[in-house]
Amino acid sequence: MADGQIWDCLRKKWVANTAEEQVRQSFIAYLHKILQVPLLRMSSEVFLQIGKTGFKKDYRADIVIYDDFHEVLMLVECKRCGQKLNSSVLEQILTYNMYLNAKYIAITNGRESIFCYLDKGRYQYLKKAPLYSEMLENR
Numbered sequence: 783m784a785d786g787q788i789w790d791c792l793r794k795k796w797v798a799n800t801a802e803e804q805v806r807q808s809f810i811a812y813l814h815k816i817l818q819v820p821l822l823r824m825s826s827e828v829f830l831q832i833g834k835t836g837f838k839k840d841y842r843a844d845i846v847i848y849d850d851f852h853e854v855l856m857l858v859e860c861k862r863c864g865q866k867l868n869s870s871v872l873e874q875i876l877t878y879n880m881y882l883n884a885k886y887i888a889i890t891n892g893r894e895s896i897f898c899y900l901d902k903g904r905y906q907y908l909k910k911a912p913l914y915s916e917m918l919e920n921r
Contacts, residue, residue, distance in 0.1 A: 789807075791821060792810060792826040801863055804863070805862060805890060806826060809895075810845060813914075816911075818914045819914040820914070823847055827843075828846045829842060832880070843857055843858075843882065844860040845857075846858075846884075854882045855885060855886060855914075855918070855921060856884050856886035856887065856888060856917060857875060857886070859871060859875040859878070859888070860889075860891075864891060866891075867889050867890075867894055875887050885899060885900050886912065887900075888911070895911065897911050
């Protein structure tokens with residue numbers, strides 16, 4: 783390991799130890815240990831290309847959670863610790879989700895996390911984070 787690096791257990795490599803990366807790695811551990819999401823059902827820094835031909839823009843989704851059939855269950859956007867989880871963060875994840883069609887979305891800054899569920903075309907805020915088994919039941 784080089785100085786200034788942190789291990790990404792999903793990408794299986796050392797990456798730059800930025801404030802946002804620290805939140806991402808901490809949230810991956812939370813998803814795995816607390817919400818019981820198998821590591822094999824998560825990916826980090828997932829490449830997305832959004833837009834029409836000639837106007838496509840490249841993005842990266844922080845964390846994507848899949849079911850057993852590799853369908854997207856949850857999309858997670860991580861921000862550095864202390865960054866406000868405001869409407870622009872929500873707009874960012876909703877833009878990504880127009881492409882991925884996850885039933886669940888989450889935004890986090892390491893201190894605060896907001897979870898939502900897509901129900902009949904509308905996002906509902908969740909009072910608590912769903913376990914992986916609950917996400918599978920409600921997909």
